[in-house]
Amino acid sequence: MTYPKALIELIDDFQSIDDKMERLEYVFDLASEVNELPTSLWSEETRIHGCQSEAHVLLEIEDGKVSLKSGADSKLVQGLMGILTIAMDNLDTEEAKKITPDFAVDMGILNSLSPSRSNGFRNMFDKIMNELEEY
Amino acid sequence: MTYPKALIELIDDFQSIDDKMERLEYVFDLASEVNELPTSLWSEETRIHGCQSEAHVLLEIEDGKVSLKSGADSKLVQGLMGILTIAMDNLDTEEAKKITPDFAVDMGILNSLSPSRSNGFRNMFDKIMNELEEY
Amino acid sequence: MAIRDDFPILQRNINGHPLVYLDNAATTQKPSVVIEAMNEYYTMNNANVHRAVHTLAGEATNGYEACRTTLKSWFNADRCIMTGGTTEAINLAAHAWGHSQLKGRAIILTEMEHHSDIVPWQMLAESFGNELRYIPIKDDLTLDMEAYEASIEGAGLVCVVHTSNVLGVRNPIEKIIEIAHKNGAKVLIDAAQGAPHCKIDLNELGADMMALSAHKMCGPTGIGCLLVNEETFQEMKPFMGGGDMIETVTLQKSTYQTNEHRFEAGTPKIAEAIGWDAALGYLGNLNLEEQHHRLLNIARYVADELRSMNMTVYGRHDGDDSAVVSFLHPTLHSEDLAHLLDARGVAVRTGHHCAQPLLHRLGINGTVRASFYIYNTMEEAELFIQHTKDILERFA
Amino acid sequence: MAIRDDFPILQRNINGHPLVYLDNAATTQKPSVVIEAMNEYYTMNNANVHRAVHTLAGEATNGYEACRTTLKSWFNADRCIMTGGTTEAINLAAHAWGHSQLKGRAIILTEMEHHSDIVPWQMLAESFGNELRYIPIKDDLTLDMEAYEASIEGAGLVCVVHTSNVLGVRNPIEKIIEIAHKNGAKVLIDAAQGAPHCKIDLNELGADMMALSAHKMCGPTGIGCLLVNEETFQEMKPFMGGGDMIETVTLQKSTYQTNEHRFEAGTPKIAEAIGWDAALGYLGNLNLEEQHHRLLNIARYVADELRSMNMTVYGRHDGDDSAVVSFLHPTLHSEDLAHLLDARGVAVRTGHHCAQPLLHRLGINGTVRASFYIYNTMEEAELFIQHTKDILERFA
Numbered sequence A, B: 001m002t003y004p005k006a007l008i009e010l011i012d013d014f015q016s017i018d019d020k021m022e023r024l025e026y027v028f029d030l031a032s033e034v035n036e037l038p039t040s041l042w043s044e045e046t047r048i049h050g051c052q053s054e055a056h057v058l059l060e061i062e063d064g065k066v067s068l069k070s071g072a073d074s075k076l077v078q079g080l081m082g083i084l085t086i087a088m089d090n091l092d093t094e095e096a097k098k099i100t101p102d103f104a105v106d107m108g109i110l111n112s113l114s115p116s117r118s119n120g121f122r123n124m125f126d127k128i129m130n131e132l133e134e135y
Numbered sequence C, D: 001m002a003i004r005d006d007f008p009i010l011q012r013n014i015n016g017h018p019l020v021y022l023d024n025a026a027t028t029q030k031p032s033v034v035i036e037a038m039n040e041y042y043t044m045n046n047a048n049v050h051r052a053v054h055t056l057a058g059e060a061t062n063g064y065e066a067c068r069t070t071l072k073s074w075f076n077a078d079r080c081i082m083t084g085g086t087t088e089a090i091n092l093a094a095h096a097w098g099h100s101q102l103k104g105r106a107i108i109l110t111e112m113e114h115h116s117d118i119v120p121w122q123m124l125a126e127s128f129g130n131e132l133r134y135i136p137i138k139d140d141l142t143l144d145m146e147a148y149e150a151s152i153e154g155a156g157l158v159c160v161v162h163t164s165n166v167l168g169v170r171n172p173i174e175k176i177i178e179i180a181h182k183n184g185a186k187v188l189i190d191a192a193q194g195a196p197h198c199k200i201d202l203n204e205l206g207a208d209m210m211a212l213s214a215h216k217m218c219g220p221t222g223i224g225c226l227l228v229n230e231e232t233f234q235e236m237k238p239f240m241g242g243g244d245m246i247e248t249v250t251l252q253k254s255t256y257q258t259n260e261h262r263f264e265a266g267t268p269k270i271a272e273a274i275g276w277d278a279a280l281g282y283l284g285n286l287n288l289e290e291q292h293h294r295l296l297n298i299a300r301y302v303a304d305e306l307r308s309m310n311m312t313v314y315g316r317h318d319g320d321d322s323a324v325v326s327f328l329h330p331t332l333h334s335e336d337l338a339h340l341l342d343a344r345g346v347a348v349r350t351g352h353h354c355a356q357p358l359l360h361r362l363g364i365n366g367t368v369r370a371s372f373y374i375y376n377t378m379e380e381a382e383l384f385i386q387h388t389k390d391i392l393e394r395f396a
């Protein structure tokens, strides 16, 4: 599939960073890209399991488009949510359904994350996709 | 302690044999040295535990001297009994009590035996010594 | 032969003679790739797994879990729980599945089972009063399938050894599973001997559980697994408690993981899993079927030669059987023979081979067993036969 | 420093930086002698043990049993049962001893226990209805000994961690044993963290059971042991069934070995035992007491520095405590910090460290934990502190 332009740029950016700390710093910065889900709305329904940190995501469809709200107590995790937000927020529902986690592989973020973090990322992605399927 | 003469000769003999098969052959030959305990007298009391083969020994004291009767279904095991017979049979009880299993180490037979066999040898030796203590 | 070069231990001399290792049913030797994989783990990646944040821990976790992934695809199994070996795997099955699922139901074993597939069920039966039934062995050394069918009613589990470690006989597990399932019983396969010799497809077979050990298939000591299908997995209750198998722990109560980790309490066998994965990679590059035929031919040659020396040979060496030759000399004690063979560098095993009920059925206490694996050659078999002849001439 | 040269993994670079391995409470690295001992086993002596007739089997048996002998003398223990690790050892204690000996009696644990010393007892209590009592932790992170003494009546067993894997706190086990024995209760020591740091004398202590893991003391994964005194050993009933632990097996009943093999079903962890024995040999050549003081000094330095960075440090670092520093930053998430440290080659662990009840008591969900072992240096500690400072400047 072809990626949204913002995502392509992101992938390029990531691929150009060699130093792991700088890559993590970039992910940190992307934490601000999320549409924040206020902690008052964090619940069992919004919880992403398998993360060591508290991480929550709320998926809604507005006018046939994906609306993603999220938040985490770890900034790195929230940065990953920022990436998902760039990748999926505001996409047509049908477009969004076509996304695979390959883009994260292309970005190289999965390799620079520990297995537990990349598991967390996958759980995040799967939760969104599962909910998307229900629409 | 000083060993009986027959035992010293035996130790010398063993030390002079390099080839393992020849050493085993020598042990085989010593099977005839036992005072045979007829299989009809084999019982739970005479059984040596921890041997894979059936091995039996009967200790008696006659006129203050050790009398050892034994037998096994394995000729190798019976050969080990033959060695014990040479070492202990007919010794004064008090002399016999002083014997340690060191002579078997000196002979090198323990090294040329598998652990289960040398365990068996030790069980044999211990059984005799324990019974000796009771006199 | 190329395969031999991969196994450094085969260079060894024993008592002045080249090692002829014919004790493969007890444990197999390890190719360099396996030894090196564990080496590399310990010199490059060693760390504790799970909930890993740092790089080494990530590498160790990936290495450990890769073994599980390989096993699941090698055996086409839904679930793979790592254990210390076949024995622990069967004990796990008895505790985690049997305790809750076998209440009031009979357990069917065979007279051909290894102690590891008998004692755990005797222990369970002692606690819960289950009836144990044994499929008898016929004189041709095959299981009495009619007796089996007649005994299946009321059984909750049938435990059967894929391939006998004493006889090499490969049992008709397909038929056994069919009959068990038709009657509502599950089937556990003891594949300790089967797995090293042929590819087994758990889902195609339809078996419910299968136990095996790495060390019998070129892998390290200290690791094995219980493979289970999803339905059985969901019926299993936690067995050992501790780190890594829990989800939450409070002072009074704990909740457990839902995947295989649920049954893997404590720091797992990490280096061992990495070594086993390498062993599977090694075996996967061989043509196991071709090896099977080659080894069976060697076993048949050996069996014939031994018979011609007046030995009694226990085994059939049918097309699917493994290359195991159990035998006895009429007068020379089996242990004496084994010791004498060892003096010529030949490693064979003697004794009851952890199958006393089978030997009892055969009316004997033990056998000498020569068992062959991928690195054994016809030349070694001939050497073994020659040494045996010499020994008999000299000692029998 | 000479010790470092013995550990090949310490040459590694992680993300372009030299590895600073501070995850030793999770698992320690292995010196070359340990890796080579296992290598040598697999390339020279590999065979299955027990009832061994051939040379390799004899060598393997001697190697395996030598580890037991070393452990028994190292810890001055009557009996040593080999297990897969601390967790399996405690589960063995619960099943083999607890099931038959704890009927109707309470079990006392501490709030400081690792999950591996909680969950097996919760499981036992669930089956048999035993009451579980916990020795609370006081605000100074020591056990409330008065509460302990008040709760001892009716207890059959006290389980206590020698040294906490989260706090490094070394518990007053001498006193705990004294009170337990005065009241007719036995004591099990979880020495997973204690054994690597100091010599423990089981008979002098008078403890009844003690569990530990090789991998936390320079030994391989996949092996540990349960040490027991003779009286307790004689009270233990067989746990797992299978090969090597039996004396005789008939179709309906089995009898069991009387020595430690009784509790070691199946092919044992042979290479692992040989590696562990080499590890004990290695540690035996060091001055562990001197190392203990050196490492504790490092830990105190680290704790002070972290406090000066506004971190909360959980631990006392008293004279007998181990060199473990658990800490938290007020805003930077512990996992984020650990990831960032990893980017600079520093390996620390985060999370609940399998001690959720303890963390709950401290009112937190997890910590970052830096734990030090014999090959760690003050220079590494300074580097760790420097990296942490840099990270806080950039990210907090």
Ligand SMILES: Cc1ncc(COP(=O)(O)O)c(C=O)c1O
Binding pocket: C243, C265, C266, C267, C268, D025, D026, D084, D085, D086, D087, D088, D114, D116, D117, D161, D163, D164, D165, D190, D192, D193, D213, D224, D354
């Ligand atoms: C105090 C304590 N007890 C028990 C364990 C469990 O040890 P293992 O995972 O080796 O079974 C650990 C290690 O994680 C520990 O630190």
Ligand SMILES: Cc1ncc(COP(=O)(O)O)c(C=O)c1O
Binding pocket: C025, C026, C084, C085, C086, C087, C088, C114, C116, C117, C161, C163, C164, C165, C190, C192, C193, C213, C224, C354, D243, D265, D266, D267, D268
């Ligand atoms: C048929 C069979 N089942 C079970 C076992 C037990 O395997 P392990 O000792 O690796 O647990 C063996 C090997 O001894 C075996 O041959």
